[in-house]
Amino acid sequence: MSAPAPSPPFSPIESRPWADVQADQLARLRQQMAYLAERSVFYQQRFAASGIRPDAIRSLDDLRHIPFTTKQELRASLQAAPLLGLHQAAADADIVQIQASSGTTGSPAYVGLTRSDQEAWAEMTARGLYACGIRPGDRVLHGFSMSKGFVGGLPIWQGISRIGAVDLPIGADGGVDRLLIAARDARPRCVVGTPNFLLYLATVARELTGVAATDLGVRHLVVGGEPGGGIPAIREGLQTHWGATCREVMGGTDLGCVYWAEAEDQRGMYFVAPDHILAELIDPASGEPVAWSEGATGELVYTALQREASPVLRFRSGDHVVVTAMGGPGGRTTPAIRCFGRTDDMLIVRGVNLFPSAVQDIVSAMKPLVGGVMRVLADFEGHTTQDNLKLLVERAPDGRPEDDAHVAAQVETRVRNALAVKAEVRLVRHGFFDAPGAQKVALTLRRAPDFDR
Structure with missing residues (x-):
């Protein structure tokens, strides 16, 4: 059929x-x-x-x-x-x-x-x-x-x-x-x-x-x-x-x-609003335009069209995307994208640009070895550090503290191989981080949590 x-x-x-x-x-x-x-x-x-x-x-x-x-x-x-x-x-x-x-x-x-x-x-x-x-x-x-x-x-x-x-x-x-x-x-x-x-x-x-x-x-x-x-x-x-x-x-x-x-x-x-918004793709470092084509990456820039109350012109969104298609099902002619990070979230760890969402992708894929929930601990000023990447990762539901060192080593290896950064992983109990709710989930912590709670 x-x-x-x-x-x-x-x-x-x-x-x-x-x-x-x-x-x-x-x-x-x-x-x-x-x-x-x-x-x-x-x-x-x-x-x-x-x-x-x-x-x-x-x-x-x-x-x-x-x-x-x-x-x-x-x-x-x-x-x-x-x-x-x-x-x-x-x-x-x-x-x-x-x-x-x-x-x-x-x-x-x-x-x-x-x-x-x-x-x-x-x-x-x-x-x-x-x-x-x-x-x-x-x-x-x-x-x-x-x-x-x-x-x-x-x-x-x-x-x-x-x-x-x-x-x-x-x-x-x-x-x-x-x-x-x-x-x-x-x-x-x-x-x-x-x-x-x-x-x-x-x-x-x-x-x-x-x-x-x-x-x-x-x-x-x-x-x-x-x-x-x-x-x-x-x-x-x-x-x-x-x-x-x-x-x-x-x-x-x-x-x-x-x-x-x-x-x-x-x-x-897919872009569904070309009559109301003009979307550009730019190189986030140089600001130069990037042509829309499958596989291209860049930062999205928007100009409002037909907007009356709060219009913006060439607004830098901070959204970093990859173009995944040019046109699609049902006769669509507009580009399609995936967003892989935001400028505000990006960290530079020992010279390597890193988005917390990329780390989440890795940790989520390691279930059931771990619970799949993680936070980046960025306990430093600004967005740049010469220290290793600090990660807090929840144990699997049946995870045992005596296995933490072995599990942490596996996470560290996976992160290093995928992102070219050295990580220091600390395992925390399953359910340590608050369950998702009305607020967006923040993948980055700016100071260490109370580990005894």
Whole structure:
């Protein structure tokens, strides 16, 4: 029996010829540049300081002559003109929704949306969730945080509603018990949430509800918000424990909730929003453009198109990706990617660039020798150290302290062979680290935990 034909995308824009998409992007970019010059104090100042004439953009390649916008510059803009910053480009009266980042470096970063922006966010998110398998009429268990203004809350609900699916808005903040009871009672076809949290839910489902996760009727898991969805060992664990397919999405508070999403082929996350966001790939060291082609790597840079309230121009996302496909199932013409790390997370250990997610990939694949949970202990200033890489790794559920030295040596060898860095591994009891919940899992610790707790 042959496999069913791939579903067409949610929007025709996702399967338009790429040359036509780029022609539309150029037209929208020129309109956005004129809008910034008229409405954004932040970009008015930048254009003046850089000697940039917004009407001089004649091709997409001309973007390379415009300076990048960084996260630090946006933070300074927000501090200079609270609440939405100097880059607010719509009147207060036109703002209908405000979202917030997680605020891991202090006060959250707030992003405004007009009615048009709100519609665009819902449309992009719907396209992504549809690519991942959510269909009209599906019951969707909401396992992202529903609180604190995070984009995994209300914006995900808006995308689910736009598809015509039914959201069960329990949220990670509602607690493990309540989520699993809702899964048992409602038998949702889809569950959305962070990968580590959904994996934890599956492991405790039988204990808390008397029903294994594989018997809850879930067919699709949609994960995002943290590393894990693209890590083979974690993905395999999710699919095995739930008996469902796992597909990954990616977005960000500054541009939208979801604008990259996996389809049936599970090759990577396809770009679903080329009419609302212009995505560039650059060399993270030189800042020079990198051509979109399968196998290329680089950092993603975004320019908002058709954005009114909080538009950004050539925003450096810090997301480091590899291009996994150029076009895909259902006639998709956009590129697909996997994200393998973030600039903010990158450590330089004895001259070797290292992403904690790469270490997690290795440790997760070593189950059942270890529990699969680990943290990098970066107890030094900044992001560079001449010391060995310090790792804390949970024992396997039946692990014995007397075996720690032998197990640690195996982890150290695997890390050295894969990443070319020497590691110092300390085994901790199984369940030492807090179970995943509403907050994203942080793979890096800046100071040693209390080992006696």
